[in-house]
Amino acid sequence: MKKWIDIIAKRIFTVSGFVTSIVxxxxxxxxxxxxxxxxSQPVIEEGYVLALNKQNDVKDLSALEIKDIFDExxxxxxxxxxxxxxxDVFRLEDLDKLYTEAxxxxxxxxxxxxxxxxIHSRPGIVAFVPASLIEGQKDINYIDDNTxxxxxxxxxxxxxxxxxxxPIFGILPxxxxxxxxxxxxxxxxxxxGLAVSIFLAExxxxxxxxxxxxxxxxxxxxxxxxxxxxxxxxxxPMLQRTFNLPVGESGLAGSIVxxxxxxxxxxxxxxxxxxxxxxxxxxxxxxxxxxxWQTIYKxxxxxxxxxxxxxxxxxxxxxxxxxxxxxxxxxxxxxxPSSILEPLRTIPATIAAELGEAxxxxxxxxxxxxxxxxxxFITLFINSCVEVVSARxxxxx
Amino acid sequence: xxxxxxxxxxxxxxxxxxxxxxxxxxxxxxxxxxxxxSEIYMNxxxxxxxxxxxxxxxxxxxxxxDGTTDIAMASRRIKFSEKMKLKQSKxxxxxxIVAYDALAVIVNPxxxxxxxxxxxxxAIFRGxxxxxxxxxxxxxxxIVYSRETSSGxxxxxxxxxxxxxxxxxxxxxxxxxxxxIQSVSQTRGAIGYVGLAYLNPMIKxxxxxYDGGKNYVFPTVESAVKKEYPVVRPLYYYYDKxxxxxxxxxxxxxxxxxxxxxxxxxxxxxx
Numbered sequence: 001m002k003k004w005i006d007i008i009a010k011r012i013f014t015v016s017g018f019v020t021s022i023v024x025x026x027x028x029x030x031x032x033x034x035x036x037x038x039x040s041q042p043v044i045e046e047g048y049v050l051a052l053n054k055q056n057d058v059k060d061l062s063a064l065e066i067k068d069i070f071d072e073x074x075x076x077x078x079x080x081x082x083x084x085x086x087x088d089v090f091r092l093e094d095l096d097k098l099y100t101e102a103x104x105x106x107x108x109x110x111x112x113x114x115x116x117x118x119i120h121s122r123p124g125i126v127a128f129v130p131a132s133l134i135e136g137q138k139d140i141n142y143i144d145d146n147t148x149x150x151x152x153x154x155x156x157x158x159x160x161x162x163x164x165x166x167p168i169f170g171i172l173p174x175x176x177x178x179x180x181x182x183x184x185x186x187x188x189x190x191x192x193g194l195a196v197s198i199f200l201a202e203x204x205x206x207x208x209x210x211x212x213x214x215x216x217x218x219x220x221x222x223x224x225x226x227x228x229x230x231x232x233x234x235x236x237p238m239l240q241r242t243f244n245l246p247v248g249e250s251g252l253a254g255s256i257v258x259x260x261x262x263x264x265x266x267x268x269x270x271x272x273x274x275x276x277x278x279x280x281x282x283x284x285x286x287x288x289x290x291x292x293w294q295t296i297y298k299x300x301x302x303x304x305x306x307x308x309x310x311x312x313x314x315x316x317x318x319x320x321x322x323x324x325x326x327x328x329x330x331x332x333x334x335x336x337p338s339s340i341l342e343p344l345r346t347i348p349a350t351i352a353a354e355l356g357e358a359x360x361x362x363x364x365x366x367x368x369x370x371x372x373x374x375x376x377f378i379t380l381f382i383n384s385c386v387e388v389v390s391a392r393x394x395x396x397x
Numbered sequence: 398x399x400x401x402x403x404x405x406x407x408x409x410x411x412x413x414x415x416x417x418x419x420x421x422x423x424x425x426x427x428x429x430x431x432x433x434x435s436e437i438y439m440n441x442x443x444x445x446x447x448x449x450x451x452x453x454x455x456x457x458x459x460x461x462x463d464g465t466t467d468i469a470m471a472s473r474r475i476k477f478s479e480k481m482k483l484k485q486s487k488x489x490x491x492x493x494i495v496a497y498d499a500l501a502v503i504v505n506p507x508x509x510x511x512x513x514x515x516x517x518x519x520a521i522f523r524g525x526x527x528x529x530x531x532x533x534x535x536x537x538x539x540i541v542y543s544r545e546t547s548s549g550x551x552x553x554x555x556x557x558x559x560x561x562x563x564x565x566x567x568x569x570x571x572x573x574x575x576x577x578i579q580s581v582s583q584t585r586g587a588i589g590y591v592g593l594a595y596l597n598p599m600i601k602x603x604x605x606x607y608d609g610g611k612n613y614v615f616p617t618v619e620s621a622v623k624k625e626y627p628v629v630r631p632l633y634y635y636y637d638k639x640x641x642x643x644x645x646x647x648x649x650x651x652x653x654x655x656x657x658x659x660x661x662x663x664x665x666x667x668x
Contacts, residue, residue, distance in 0.1 A: 249569060356455075
């Protein structure tokens with residue numbers, strides 16, 4: 001009987017272990033499959049074309065050039081390698097203004113012919129229209145539609161995921177925003193976290209630490225949106241007054257909120273690690289005449305360094321992946337951060353804010369998955385760094 | 398005996414249609430309107446059940462495509478690509494305008510600027526004008542707040558005020574209308590936009606001119622109803638033509654006098 005229970009238990013553990021690992025691998029595979037799909041999406045919105053007059057021989061336009069043309073920043077074909085001719089922008093909505101409903105037909109069956117008419121009569125035109133409408137119309141030049149280049153995404157400095165006709169997915173401002181905020185958050189959280197954990201583990205008398213520790217752990221249970229609201233209502237106006245900033249929503253506000261959120265993790269894990277330092281080692285050090293402070297930094301900290309680093313890493317992980325609080329206090333401006341006192345936009349905030357309305361399977365949707373993959377790699381990198389650090393410490397010992 | 402069972406089964410099968418169970422999904426802007434109206438409708442028609450959920454305009458339309466909703470609410474017009482997809486999967490989308498919503502441009506109450514033209518607004522939101530003194534205010538940097546790109550309000554403001562051009566990249570995007578109001582109320586140089594129903598004393602609305610500065614109109618429900626205020630957008634319902642008989646009673650209620658009076662009470666502009 002006992003043997004059977006053993007076997008069944010063993011089976012259950014094996015199966016659940018396998019299933020969980022496979023599910024995790026499948027999730028990662030799904031993430032990657034969606035993300036890679038971005039690079040096979042066309043630059044111009046799917047189902048649409050950019051049509052030109054047949055005298056115009058411009059063939060290639062980058063996403064950035066297309067955006068500038070439709071924003072009327074570029075106003076002459078000469079600037080994008082064409083003839084000296086002003087650019088004449090045409091959108092599908094302009095059709096209603098030029099023709100009556102009757103002329104277009106009640107099912108828009110004549111719309112294609114009318115668009116072609118416009119394209120033929122206006123030499124500098126660039127028309128952003130659905131491909132299906134002007135199919136079969138003659139004497140029209142098209143801009144070549146390439147797939148989204150990897151370089152433009154990874155090195156692009158502009159994030160306009162809903163720009164028409166060609167969305168721009170430059171992820172550099174988002175990555176730098178994430179790293180910038182997390183870096184400062186750790187800069188604030190690390191000294192405080194270590195100080196508090198040393199205080200709790202070594203200095204404070206047991207009664208004080210018995211009261212303090214549950215309070216600090218309680219901080220972990222506060223929902224992040226509450227931290228975000230606290231940040232928006234308290235920290236943002238405070239920073240605005242202190243630094244006399246035109247705008248309080250900034251990277252600094254984000255990193256302060258994140259630091260507060262990462263503190264309980266760092267403190268709890270680091271304190272537990274220090275408490276695990278054997279009594280014998282501590283007493284040996286004190287017996288050799290070392291002071292309490294010397295014991296702490298020569299014996300206790302080196303002994304528990306791997307626990308402390310894992311606490312720090314968990315803290316960093318929380319900071320990098322944190323969504324809601326950051327979304328509320330950093331201002332979410334997708335610009336390259338030049339100082340911590342300016343608004344910036346992080347990867348998790350971008351995914352949370354935009355995924356809800358990105359059409360499933362579209363380029364925008366896939367670009368958000370790509371951001372997820374990048375976030376995955378950032379945390380993977382940090383975790384491996386810790387593995388290396390703690391492995392080296394083990395060798396030293 | 399057998400006959401009885403058959404009729405019972407037939408009755409059970411008919412139950413869902415007899416109940417007029419309807420699902421409505423989509424834009425968060427239209428959500429409060431639909432919720433209140435559907436509650437009143439259900440009180441008057443005890444046999445009807447209507448479930449209303451939000452999620453955003455795009456979510457509602459893709460739910461219509463999957464057949465998981467009967468009516469999709471949208472604060473923007475259906476996109477051409479979405480229409481094509483619906484037609485490809487043999488749905489015939491029908492459009493109803495249920496109400497209008499006015500957008501107000503807001504600034505901090507401490508800001509002396511009272512009115513702006515559409516051209517000035519476009520320049521401000523595109524980053525061409527960056528200081529308040531260029532539009533008659535004090536010498537302070539303009540902080541531009543906008544909604545997230547997923548919002549129908551963002552799209553509408555872009556279409557109406559920016560004439561489809563893009564916002565500048567340094568614009569601060571906030572996840573919700575409440576966050577915009579909070580930020581504008583505590584930032585002196587701020588400018589943003591919110592639905593008319595959200596106006597409150599913490600912020601100041603600006604009069605807007607769409608004719609180059611000849612007539613400035615202050616956003617109020619009255620001026621929007623009279624069609625004087627220009628930044629007004631229609632709110633839509635979309636449904637499948639095949640489903641028309643099931644959804645029409647509720648839509649007819651919204652279009653009725655009672656429904657329109659309720660609409661006005663909720664701070665929306667009746668059609």
